[in-house]
Amino acid sequence: MLILWGSIMRSTYSPTTQYVCSDVMGARHAILIDPADQTPDMAAKRCLAAVAAGSSMVLVGGSSGTDMENVHETVVAIQEALELVTWASTQDAGLDAEPQKIPVILFPQGAAALSPAADAITFMMLMNSTSSRFLIEEQVAGAPFIAKAGVEPIPMGYLICAPGGKAGEVGQANLIQQSETDRVAAYAMAAQAYGFKMFYLEAGSGVETPVSPELIRTARESCDLTLVVGGGIRDGATARAAAEAGADWVITGNLAEDYDDVNELQRVLSQFIDEMNGQTS
Numbered sequence: 001m002l003i004l005w006g007s008i009m010r011s012t013y014s015p016t017t018q019y020v021c022s023d024v025m026g027a028r029h030a031i032l033i034d035p036a037d038q039t040p041d042m043a044a045k046r047c048l049a050a051v052a053a054g055s056s057m058v059l060v061g062g063s064s065g066t067d068m069e070n071v072h073e074t075v076v077a078i079q080e081a082l083e084l085v086t087w088a089s090t091q092d093a094g095l096d097a098e099p100q101k102i103p104v105i106l107f108p109q110g111a112a113a114l115s116p117a118a119d120a121i122t123f124m125m126l127m128n129s130t131s132s133r134f135l136i137e138e139q140v141a142g143a144p145f146i147a148k149a150g151v152e153p154i155p156m157g158y159l160i161c162a163p164g165g166k167a168g169e170v171g172q173a174n175l176i177q178q179s180e181t182d183r184v185a186a187y188a189m190a191a192q193a194y195g196f197k198m199f200y201l202e203a204g205s206g207v208e209t210p211v212s213p214e215l216i217r218t219a220r221e222s223c224d225l226t227l228v229v230g231g232g233i234r235d236g237a238t239a240r241a242a243a244e245a246g247a248d249w250v251i252t253g254n255l256a257e258d259y260d261d262v263n264e265l266q267r268v269l270s271q272f273i274d275e276m277n278g279q280t281s
Contacts, residue, residue, distance in 0.1 A: 001049070002210035004198060004209030007155075009052065012045075012279075014119065014120070014152050015026075016103050016105070016119050016120040016221050017120065017152060017154050017197060018154050018156070019047075019100075019113060019196070020103065020105070020120070020154060020197075020226065020249075021154075021198065021226040023225075024248075025072060025106065026243065027239070027242070027243035027247050027248060027249065027250050027277065028056040028057065028248065028249050028250075029050075029054065029055045029057075029239070029249070029250050029251075029252070029272070029276060030055060030057035030058065030059055030159070030250070030251050030252075031046065031047060031050040031055050031057075031058055031059070031081075031131045031251075031252060031253070031256055031272050032059045032060075032061075032062055032107060032230065032251050032256075033046065033058060033060045033062075033074060033078070033230040033253070033256075034045065034061070034062040034063050034065075034066070034205075034253060034257075035060065035061070035066050035070040035071050035073070035074040036062075036063045036066050036070065037063070037257055038074075038077075038257065040070075040073045040074045040076070040077035041077060041136075041220050042260070043060075043074045043077060043078055044074075044077040044078050044080070044081040044118060044141075044260045045081075045278065046106040046257075046259075046262060046265060047078045047081065047082065047110065047258045048081050048085060048262070049105075049256075049262040049263070049265040049269065050159065050265070050266075051102050051160060051241060051250070052087070052266050052267050052270075053084065053265075053266045053267075053268075053269035053270040053272075054100070054185075054269070054270060054273040054274075055102070055269065055273070056102060056104070057102060057105060057249070057253065058078055058082075058101055058102060058104045058105065058190065059105055059106075059107040059122070060074055060075050060078065060104060060107060060118065060206065061106055061107035061108045061109060061113055061145060062107060062109060062253065063109060063205075064109050064170050064202070065274070066108075066109060067112055067113055067264060068112060068113060068114060068115070068135075068156065070117050071106070071108070071113045071158045072114075072115040072116075072117060072124055073103055074115075074147075074178065075115040075117045075118050076108070076115075076117050077119055078104050079104055082101065082102055082104065083101070085181060086101050086170040097238070098105050103120060104117075104118055104119050104146075105118060105119060105120045105121065105154070106118045106120070106121040106122065106151070107122050108121065108142070108210070109170070110124075110138040110141075110142070111138050111141035111145070112141035112147055113221055114142060114146070114149075114151070115151075116149035116150070118150060118151055118193040119236070120151060120152040120153070120154050121146060121150075121151050121152070121154065122156045122158075122198065122200075123146070123153035123154060123155050123156065124139075124140065124152055124155075124156040124200070125139065125156075125157055125158060125196075126158050126159075126160065126171045127157050127159050127187050127190070127191065128159055128160060128173050128174045128175070128176060128187065129171050129173050129174075130172045130173070130174055131171070133134065134171050134172070136212055142230040154197050154198060155194070155195060155196045155197050155198070156196055156197065156198040156199070156200055156228075157187065157188075157190070157191030157194065157196045157198070157199045157200065157225070158198065158200045158202060159184070159187050159199070159201055159202065160173040160176070160177060160202045160203075160204065160270040161175060161176040161177075161178070161184075161202065161203050161211050161215060161236030162176065162177050162178060162203070162209075163203065163207045163208070163209055164176075164202075164203070164204045164205070164207070165203055165204020165205050165207045165231065166205060166206075167202055167205060167231075167234030168204055169186075171241060176215065178212045178215065180215075181214060181218040183221050184215050184218045184222070184249050185218050185219070185221075185222040187199075187219075188218070188219045188223040188225070189222055190218060190224035190274055191223060191225060192223040192224065192225055195197050196225060197225060197226060198225055198226045198228055199219060199223055199225040199226070199227055199228065200228040200229075200230070201216060201227070201228070201229050201230075202220060202230055202231050203230070203231030203232045204232065205254060205262065206232070206254045207231055207232040207233060209230060209232055210229075210231055210232035210238055210242070211229050211231065211242070213241050213244070213245035214245075216229055216242055216246050216247055217245040217246055218243035219246070220246025221246075226248045226249065227246055227247050227248045227249070228247070228248065228249040228251060229242045229249070229250055229251065229263065230250070230252070230253070231248040231251075233250060233251070233252055234254070234255050234272070235270045235272065235275075236271060236273070236275025236276050236280070237275060239252075239272060239273075239275065240275055240276050240277075240278060243276055243277070248265075250276060252269075255268070255269075255272070256269070
């Protein structure tokens with residue numbers, strides 16, 4: 001089985017990990033789509049608006065209300081919409097380079113919410129969970145599906161910080177408090193020692209208090225991994241603080257769900273991303 005896994009991964013390797021984990025100037029924005037909270041059609045429309053605004057990645061998953069069917073239908077709808085936009089852009093004779101296809105990456109709550117249509121999956125360990133289910137059992141359950149489908153795994157350490165929200169509750173996390181910089185440093189070092197490519201600091205979906213700049217800065221100084229920050233980030237100023245502290249990716253989910261008018265969503269996210277990168281006038 002180990003030989004099978006290795007041969008599958010060598011034959012299906014794609015540049016997705018290189019794209020996600022590449023060193024770029026400034027932070028990049030990703031939209032998180034929860035299939036349990038929207039139809040596939042609305043998810044696709046929101047993703048198109050986000051990409052037009054400057055988002056660089058789509059994550060699909062998140063809540064405990066997702067399953068194989070709604071995750072797969074959502075991923076397919078998003079992929080089809082993005083592929084159409086990418087194809088249309090290739091018809092522009094004035095382009096000097098082939099446009100970058102924005103990756104659609106699974107961010108699953110468990111092995112029951114996967115899709116073979118995704119470009120990759122954040123193959124994550126919830127490092128501060130007190131349950132073996134989120135430390136290793138869901139990963140073992142999902143690994144055969146991922147190998148068979150040829151979905152590229154991106155190993156990621158996932159750490160839930162206070163207040164934690166539903167993610168902390170469901171994941172049975174021993175939450176990282178805002179003052180516990182030593183704990184964050186230790187987890188970041190452990191994530192690098194495990195060989196993870198990414199390290200995600202999560203405050204919890206929809207919470208009022210995001211991960212503090214102090215925790216982000218400590219994680220940045222403690223590892224060389226691609227640093228992702230999400231939860232409670234609803235404005236460009238907060239995103240800018242995360243970016244200045246060292247975040248490579250800033251994730252928003254609930255923000256997009258506030259807008260059914262995709263033109264307004266594009267305007268809001270464009271302003272958000274500009275402010276995150278200090279490009280406002």
